[in-house]
């Protein structure tokens with residue numbers, strides 16, 4: 001009974017081999033190496049991608065066990081009976097060449113899916129073989145026949161969106177146009193974008209993970225006035241319990257030494273009157289730098305405030 005099944009499937013292979021070359025495969029491999037085997041993929045046990053049968057137009061490739069070189073591939077098609085399966089010829093290493101041009105005996109066949117819909121490749125997560133197969137592990141042997149019982153591909157992360165609005169920390173919440181927004185993973189900038197005329201930004205197709213968002217702009221600096229220095233002094237002495245907010249403190253620390261103290265207040269006063277401000281080392285613009293965790297869904301409303309260095313009370317209206 002089992003042999004009959006294999007015979008039927010093998011006949012089906014002949015149809016497939018005639019068609020597979022018609023379209024350009026996403027991989028190259030060496031054929032006619034002097035030995036090969038056949039992987040039979042019954043339609044009834046179609047490989048799945050995220051639980052759904054793979055689509056006509058997708059490619060299925062067999063690879064060496066380090067998954068680096070292709071040893072055969074087929075264009076996935078589903079034809080009418082009597083064809084019941086697709087067949088994939090896997091090529092063994094040519095013992096007449098020194099190069100590794102195919103599977104070694106005992107090497108386990110690996111599989112990759114190339115999806116027409118996305119042009120992306122996926123490595124098989126799990127493969128099992130029918131008991132009629134030459135062996136249950138997919139270990140290569142010349143003239144072997146393996147009948148797939150199941151082959152599972154799990155989709156690439158579809159990706160999510162991080163979005164928000166960047167505005168100046170004044171009463172009007174003036175949108176921060178012409179601002180560069182960078183998505184940072186660890187120390188790496190993985191994406192950058194510019195804000196829209198409303199100060200909005202978004203990053204698409206972001207994978208799950210932890211990120212920080214950093215901003216910069218070339219807009220003109222401004223907004224420093226006497227009120228800013230007074231607020232800093234009140235903060236230092238906690239006048240009537242007054243404390244600057246965390247982000248205001250960032251704009252107040254114009255010496256950029258992670259503490260708001262009298263030196264910062266003095267530098268502000270000097271800058272207003274055109275005195276010595278050599279110790280003023282805060283960049284012209286400060287932005288909130290939020291940390292964002294993406295975990296299976298879009299993260300919206302990641303709004304970010306901007307201030308000019310020293311404009312603690314947000315009196316500035318930045319140009320658009």
Ligand SMILES: [Ca+2]
Pocket residue numbers: 093094095096097098099100101102
């Ligand atoms: Ca060889």
Ligand SMILES: [Ca+2]
Pocket residue numbers: 252253254255256257258259260261263264
């Ligand atoms: Ca300081």
Ligand SMILES: [Ca+2]
Pocket residue numbers: 223224225227228310311312313314315316
């Ligand atoms: Ca101000």
